[in-house]
Amino acid sequence: MPYIQQEKLHAIKETILQRKEKLAENKRLDLATSHNIYTELTTFRLDLLTTYAGSLLMEKEAANEVMEQWGNNMANLLVNHGLPLNLALEEISYYRDVIGEIIKEEAKNNDFSLDAFYQIISHFNSIVDNAIQFVSKSYVKDYTEKINYAQYAIDELSVPVVRMTEDIGILPLVGDLDTKRAQYLMESALEKGSQYKLEWLIIDLSAVPIIDTMVADQLFKVIAGLQLLGIEVVISGIRPEIAQTMVNLGIKVEEVRSFSSLHQAVQYTNSFTGSLM
The missing domain is CATH 3.30.750.24 (STAS domain)
Structure with a gap:
């Protein structure tokens, strides 16, 4: 991102970080009414919001690296708890909208130019799109490994000497x-x-x-x-x-x-x- 936007980007980052606890809690309460186990995702929501905030100031390659790590950890949690992939995808999309609103508010309050706003929102959407790919690929990989391990255990039990x-x-x-x-x-x-x-x-x-x-x-x-x-x-x-x-x-x-x-x-x-x- 161009140097001229760093101060504006820091303001957006700080706003997200200041609100992340409340944003994560709102989502937890929303899901807890029907899925109590989903309350375990609070830490991952906070990590996602922190990663989103920090990635606004990163170059695309660096941002993708931190999103890939988050995606791997999230997929591992889902597979180990038998939770569906669409849960993570819904969370990612939910916070795309939430942070998009924060970026829009900051753009209005600080008189961003149209070009500056477009560049920031495009960069953020690119990060979110990659997050979806990372968590999906990692989920499929982890799920396949778990299925293969289970099949191996079944085969072992079904061929006893x-x-x-x-x-x-x-x-x-x-x-x-x-x-x-x-x-x-x-x-x-x-x-x-x-x-x-x-x-x-x-x-x-x-x-x-x-x-x-x-x-x-x-x-x-x-x-x-x-x-x-x-x-x-x-x-x-x-x-x-x-x-x-x-x-x-x-x-x-x-x-x-x-x-x-x-x-x-x-x-x-x-x-x-x-x-x-």
């Missing part, structure tokens, strides 16, 4: 196997099989509705990896319709012992481990 005895483990699979879950299946089976020092692992497919070429390919990669670790693999729970599908797809399982029920697979593996004890 259960230790039945010192030597035998069971891997019960439930639901569809997509590419990502199949990859986790590989990692979990190899990690737990090695960690538990298993001699046998029963992979139970009783609750897997569909076996296609992708699932079969991933499944046999898991089996090959386990065999390299010295772990014998048995498949259980292959229902007639799944067996028919595997035959139609040309999937061969001659090298892996399979059983129609988990009970049969357990009896089979127990007969071997019992003979070794």
Whole structure:
């Protein structure tokens, strides 16, 4: 901003800072009637007003840096509390109007030229527009990371290697196997099989509705990896319709012992481990 406007800009900045507590409290009371948790945003409102005020005296690049930091912090708060993005966007827009009125008042009281007023309001609107972009991008990023973390936790729980005895483990699979879950299946089976020092692992497919070429390919990669670790693999729970599908797809399982029920697979593996004890 040109040097000639610095004194005028300082006056606007001080007016905003003097009113920020009242402005933030008014907004808190407005929202608290229906959303009590929103009262936690008071600090962020004060930070926003302070940032808006200070940015009036900054060059655009410097103003964007401080707005980006505010946007990141605000998005993090929203995601952690399960609050919607439109809440932040509404706050940003609300204070655009409020501060716009303050700028207009100061322009009238101090006889700003039309060019000076236009330059100040344009600079401020540019800052607000960037604030919207920063908080939106950061919110999407944080929300996506949270969803991915939750999905990873679900996948981990849905691919459990259960230790039945010192030597035998069971891997019960439930639901569809997509590419990502199949990859986790590989990692979990190899990690737990090695960690538990298993001699046998029963992979139970009783609750897997569909076996296609992708699932079969991933499944046999898991089996090959386990065999390299010295772990014998048995498949259980292959229902007639799944067996028919595997035959139609040309999937061969001659090298892996399979059983129609988990009970049969357990009896089979127990007969071997019992003979070794």
